[in-house]
Amino acid sequence: MFCNQCEQTAKGTGCTTIGVCGKNEAVAGLEDLLTHAVQGLSLVASAGRKVGVTDNAVDRFTCEAIFSCLTNVDFDPSRFEALIRKTVTLRDGLKAKVTAAGGTIDTTAPAATFTPADSLSGLEAQGAALNFINTLDANADLQSLKQITMYGLRGLAAYTDHAAILGKEDDTVYAYIHEAMSDLTRKDLGLDQLVALALKCGEVNLKAMELLDAGNTGTYGHPVPTPVPLGHIPGKCILVTGHDLKDLAMLLEQTKGKGINIYTHGEMLPCHGYPELKKYPHFYGHFGTAWQNQHKEMPEFPGAILFTTNCIQKPLDSYKANVFTTGLVGWPEVTHIGENKDFSPVINRALALPGFSDTLDKDSVLVGFARNTVLGVADKVIAAVKAKAIRHFFLVGGCDGAKPGRNYYTEIVEQIPADCMILTLACGKFRFFDKKLGDIGGIPRLLDVGQCNDAYSAIQIAVALAGAFECGVNDLPLSLVLSWYEQKAVVILLTLLNLGIQNIRIGPSLPAFITPNVLDVLVKNFSIKPVTTPAEDLKAILG
Ligand code: FSO
Ligand code: SF4
Numbered sequence: 001m002f003c004n005q006c007e008q009t010a011k012g013t014g015c016t017t018i019g020v021c022g023k024n025e026a027v028a029g030l031e032d033l034l035t036h037a038v039q040g041l042s043l044v045a046s047a048g049r050k051v052g053v054t055d056n057a058v059d060r061f062t063c064e065a066i067f068s069c070l071t072n073v074d075f076d077p078s079r080f081e082a083l084i085r086k087t088v089t090l091r092d093g094l095k096a097k098v099t100a101a102g103g104t105i106d107t108t109a110p111a112a113t114f115t116p117a118d119s120l121s122g123l124e125a126q127g128a129a130l131n132f133i134n135t136l137d138a139n140a141d142l143q144s145l146k147q148i149t150m151y152g153l154r155g156l157a158a159y160t161d162h163a164a165i166l167g168k169e170d171d172t173v174y175a176y177i178h179e180a181m182s183d184l185t186r187k188d189l190g191l192d193q194l195v196a197l198a199l200k201c202g203e204v205n206l207k208a209m210e211l212l213d214a215g216n217t218g219t220y221g222h223p224v225p226t227p228v229p230l231g232h233i234p235g236k237c238i239l240v241t242g243h244d245l246k247d248l249a250m251l252l253e254q255t256k257g258k259g260i261n262i263y264t265h266g267e268m269l270p271c272h273g274y275p276e277l278k279k280y281p282h283f284y285g286h287f288g289t290a291w292q293n294q295h296k297e298m299p300e301f302p303g304a305i306l307f308t309t310n311c312i313q314k315p316l317d318s319y320k321a322n323v324f325t326t327g328l329v330g331w332p333e334v335t336h337i338g339e340n341k342d343f344s345p346v347i348n349r350a351l352a353l354p355g356f357s358d359t360l361d362k363d364s365v366l367v368g369f370a371r372n373t374v375l376g377v378a379d380k381v382i383a384a385v386k387a388k389a390i391r392h393f394f395l396v397g398g399c400d401g402a403k404p405g406r407n408y409y410t411e412i413v414e415q416i417p418a419d420c421m422i423l424t425l426a427c428g429k430f431r432f433f434d435k436k437l438g439d440i441g442g443i444p445r446l447l448d449v450g451q452c453n454d455a456y457s458a459i460q461i462a463v464a465l466a467g468a469f470e471c472g473v474n475d476l477p478l479s480l481v482l483s484w485y486e487q488k489a490v491v492i493l494l495t496l497l498n499l500g501i502q503n504i505r506i507g508p509s510l511p512a513f514i515t516p517n518v519l520d521v522l523v524k525n526f527s528i529k530p531v532t533t534p535a536e537d538l539k540a541i542l543g
Pocket of ligand 1: 243310399453484487
């Protein structure tokens with residue numbers, strides 16, 4: 001196997017025998033084979049669009065298949081087998097429709113005519129033999145650019161899938177995904193064209209995140225400032241992790257009046273700010289921190305645990321029987337809640353487990369500072385900047401992970417001077433989310449914008465501030481200090497670059513799939529820089 005798509009890749013170069021994430025050789029091969037098969041489906045779908053043939057089932061499925069290959073989503077070989085077979089069935093069905101409509105399908109790429117083996121072991125062998133990343137291009141820089149787009153597509157597919165679940169779709173997004181997956185099979189694209197393809201991924205992702213924002217706020221209301229307890233109360237309990245608001249809403253509805261309290265974990269924390277979710281009295285508080293601490297935290301949780309999107313790690317024996325997955329997440333032998341979203345097995349497990357017997361009074365944290373709330377106090381913020389009460393804004397956001405170098409993010413937040421505001425989002429905030437950083441003129445200094453996908457909200461805040469100050473986003477007293485781990489962060493970075501945002505600092509280390517020459521292009525065009533030390537970076541930013 002070879003996989004280097006995430007930040008924790010082995011030795012900073014690539015996982016070759018087993019993934020640091022727990023992905024084994026079989027699953028790595030199946031992911032590669034699925035990606036190859038989806039390229040074939042995409043070639044047909046792109047040819048179809050040219051003659052007016054589209055198929056929503058194909059569009060939705062394409063995103064599910066691509067999202068399944070994102071880090072920490074699915075580790076179950078049998079689910080990949082089903083996805084690969086369905087890809088080929090859909091491809092062949094669509095091929096017939098496209099041909100009947102007069103379309104021409106380019107079958108020179110092997111992906112267009114790929115035939116899956118009859119057995120799971122046969123598929124695993126096909127996946128291993130594929131040597132997928134090397135099929136992208138023999139030239140290291142072109143391969144690197146194609147990898148950037150491919151990983152960006154995984155993030156884009158995730159957000160597109162989340163939005164579609166809430167009924168928000170746009171054909172331009174699906175069309176790009178199919179076109180880009182097809183383009184990854186081409187060998188005639190040069191450096192500039194592949195840079196453009198990657199930036200286009202960022203552009204389309206802004207649309208996908210806008211759709212998701214509309215889905216979340218349209219269904220559950222705009223988040224409002226809400227204190228979230230970090231302790232617990234006596235009673236049976238369920239812990240929900242991942243990113244899916246709809247799964248949480250359905251679980252809250254199904255647990256009404258059952259004496260079960262619902263706690264969030266990881267990226268579900270911002271859900272407490274949504275009016276249509278916080279209205280449930282049994283939606284109590286937040287337990288634990290970011291995804292990489294689940295082995296330490298989940299054995300301590302005395303109830304059932306539901307994983308809704310990505311971020312699953314191998315469940316330890318001490319709590320495996322309490323774990324359930326839904327949506328695209330999967331782990332072999334863990335009970336999966338299918339599309340009917342009947343959470344009875346989760347509820348029954350929670351009722352069978354002891355739950356909390358005592359009250360733990362701990363601090364609370366404030367969530368709910370997405371665009372509507374922040375822009376609601378924009379006049380105060382602008383006045384404070386003009387009066388020099390606010391000197392600078394920092395967006396310290398992105399992913400958390402296990403590396404010791406991630407202390408950088410805790411330290412920089414601690415060292416940012418008291419006359420600066422800090423916006424944060426995604427799971428990286430768990431390094432500092434419970435710090436008491438005070439306020440400036442009644443506005444808390446630390447504002448939690450939300451999940452990783454709420455980067456859309458942060459962008460809207462920056463654009464609105466730029467409008468108010470009649471300048472460009474790059475001219476605002478705003479610095480972005482980002483952390484990355486997986487491919488949703490890759491696509492968000494592409495979105496920021498496509499918007500022309502300069503001087504982004506990124507860490508804790510640069511992606512293994514970016515070659516020195518490609519990095520050079522990014523540095524020259526966007527002045528992107530790796531993080532150094534908090535003191536040095538603050539000095540460079542604040543002068
Ligand atoms: Fe991922 Fe990063 Fe959202 Fe985390 S982009 S790792 S679980 O911030 O949050 O999904
Ligand atoms: Fe390694 Fe990350 Fe790939 Fe897992 S997803 S195999 S940890 S590079």
